């Protein structure tokens with residue numbers, strides 16, 4: 008064999024080897040692919056989503072009033088819209104710190120947002136929970152303490168009815184919405200809410216807040232959980248409560264609501280309430 012021929016032969020052999028390897032790969036890949044397809048098929052059918060982490064719950068915080076609507080005013084000039092916004096921000100921080108929740112605020116600054124717009128924002132975001140934060144005022148400056156409200160067509164008492172009327176006025180004054188529209192809205196929402204179980208869930212939420220506040224030393228009104236036709240609580244799908252954090256008409260409450268330490272302890276009590284409501288608060292319940 009001449010050198011030339013030997014080289015030619017080697018070249019052919021090399022080519023065959025390369026071809027053979029190529030074939031091997033070419034065969035290997037489709038068989039791997041089909042295995043993958045098979046596994047994909049078998050995963051797709053019966054197994055429930057086992058490893059997927061539960062989606063963090065979305066909590067919508069609703070600091071009452073804002074912009075041209077200052078809300079209740081204290082004797083020392085404290086504005087409801089300001090204290091509830093500061094506290095809502097603290098609640099947001101508390102909730103985000105644990106990594107279990109997503110949090111949205113219905114207003115992120117000192118702006119006026121209509122009550123139905125607040126409801127619409129929570130609905131659009133598909134909130135799991137809606138908490139409206141307020142601070143009340145009373146003719147009797149001795150009245151003090153926090154209270155919690157849920158939606159009802161018939162108010163639990165005259166004071167709750169008067170409070171709902173005061174809170175609902177935010178829309179009537181600024182956007183000129185008729186009150187008749189609102190009571191129709193409350194009745195309709197309640198029907199839809201009871202069909203979906205939201206009435207019971209809202210009640211459970213309110214009672215959880217009352218119990219958690221009591222455990223955390225937050226002063227409460229007697230018969231704390233009350234009901235009335237609050238326009239801001241009219242979302243059929245979202246369990247919702249309105250919390251009055253204290254009375255700006257009471258000198259001690261007004262002072263406390265502006266003290267950072269008290270604002271933080273209210274925020275912690277609200278976070279603990281949300282934890283307890285979602286049943287995730289094993290550590291919280293000990294506190």
Ligand SMILES: [Zn+2]
Pocket residue numbers: 071072078079087140141142143174
């Ligand atoms: Zn208010």
